[in-house]
Amino acid sequence: MSNASHPHNWPEAARNLYAELSVRSLHSNVRQLLADATCQRVLVACSGGADSIFMLCQLWAQTDELGIELVVAHYNHRWRGEDSQSDAVFVQELAQHLSCPFVTAARPENEAAFTETTARALRMDFLRGAAQEHSCECIALGHQQDDVLETQLQRLARGSGSDGLAAPRPIHFFQAYPTHVRPLLDLGAGAIRMALNACEIPWREDISNQDLGISRNALRHDVIPSLSDALGRKATAGAARSRFLLEEEADALDGLARLTLPEAFIASASLDRVALRSAPRALTRRALSAWLSAHHLIQSMSAPAMDLLMAAVYALKRQNRLSAGAFYIELDEARVRLVSAQVSGQFLVSGSIEAGESLMLSTGALLETEFVELNDALRSAIMKGAVNADLQAYVAVAAEEALEVRGWQPGDRFRPLGAPGMKKLKDWFIDRHISVKERKLLPLVISQSGEIIWVPGFPPAESLKIGTATKRALRLTYERRNPS
16 A cells, blocks of 8 residues: 555554554564653654554554653655655654654755765764654664564675674664664564555555665565575574574673673773783674774774774784774773874874775765666766766776775875876865865775775776776765864
8 A cells, every 4th residue: 555645544543553463563672661661752763664654553552551652753865856755744644643743854955865874874863863852762763574684684795793783673772872672673574564454554665665776675675585585484584583693692792791891881091902812802892892982983993994903902013003083093012092193173084994884084074985786877977977076986896895095195196087197186186276274184095906096076086987888886975074
């Protein structure tokens, strides 16, 4: 019943939906958390799709029983023009029928939302802000059982550990943010849609969910069905059990790390390197991640950078220094400490990023990389130069590799797309009237071979240009989230 009109009586439809599954409609841990009055006011993230409509109706039907109040939140990414606006109207009308407060926002014109990563970040910023504004202790998200394997496959490809593979969790506590709850993790997409249809409850269908150029869609429609066929069993059910077991193990490791290396979990200015070296590597890695998170630096550490930090801790070398956003991590024989690397964002601190990952720069800007499959329309637009070079670039990098991100240095040479030859980057800056202050803030993306492949404001490197035969490209996106 996707994209159908509203039923005449939403409250009755929601109660009928609850009767279909009763208490089985909510994950038992989430239900217990809500029933214990830990979260009395819940912000329900509702896109208008089947999963979030099901979740909203189920939670609403149990508000009296659980003793909770709901606030409905919808974020409009403005990806699909009138359809996106219709989604927002649909959710708003539903909230009104259920007598729930409604809060919404739309992606600002000046925000670059070219990647899934940026879109998620914008939506989460909105949800957390709305939860704070409306005094909500919890944010309810509509992830269901089929989402688990999709997430695991994406994170396996990135080399995640047990914490990453245990996501999405039914309950995720944060120190600085409202608790995230996922009430539907025990239910598959098919069961959710069957129940909605049985109660004649409509939802909005996002046509972009059929776009196989988006990695999660390709996994959902092609890879996972093929995997299930090859194994002769439903892969999503096994993945859900693995997620549960991994969560148990991740929690156990977290508890051991807190006992073994407690100073890492209280935002200490420095850590005991001897204790880090003496602990099992799994506990040391977990402690370092917690320490960086406590100092709001974990976003500045790519997977390769984290591996370098681990290697530095255990290395025989007595002294070392690595970059972490606006800080350096300095190691001596006894301690691992943070040292400020810059003052008031006046220059960019070097870092590293794996192709396909994101990096928060010391200037507050965000650099994202994502592999995309090129269709004829996108390839043509790129080759015609219909890409805003201030914000993004496409380069013909076919394989995953570690990229260096650093500031401009005297002597750097660059040949942007269409240029007759190589010349000093300083001369390009002068030609473009780029101030000395701005030069210090612009990130240079460097390949493993040492070549500058992109500087925001310029086309990408001529040597990596997109051609008629290019099928896959690396998209680089630069976003000044905190402009100076």
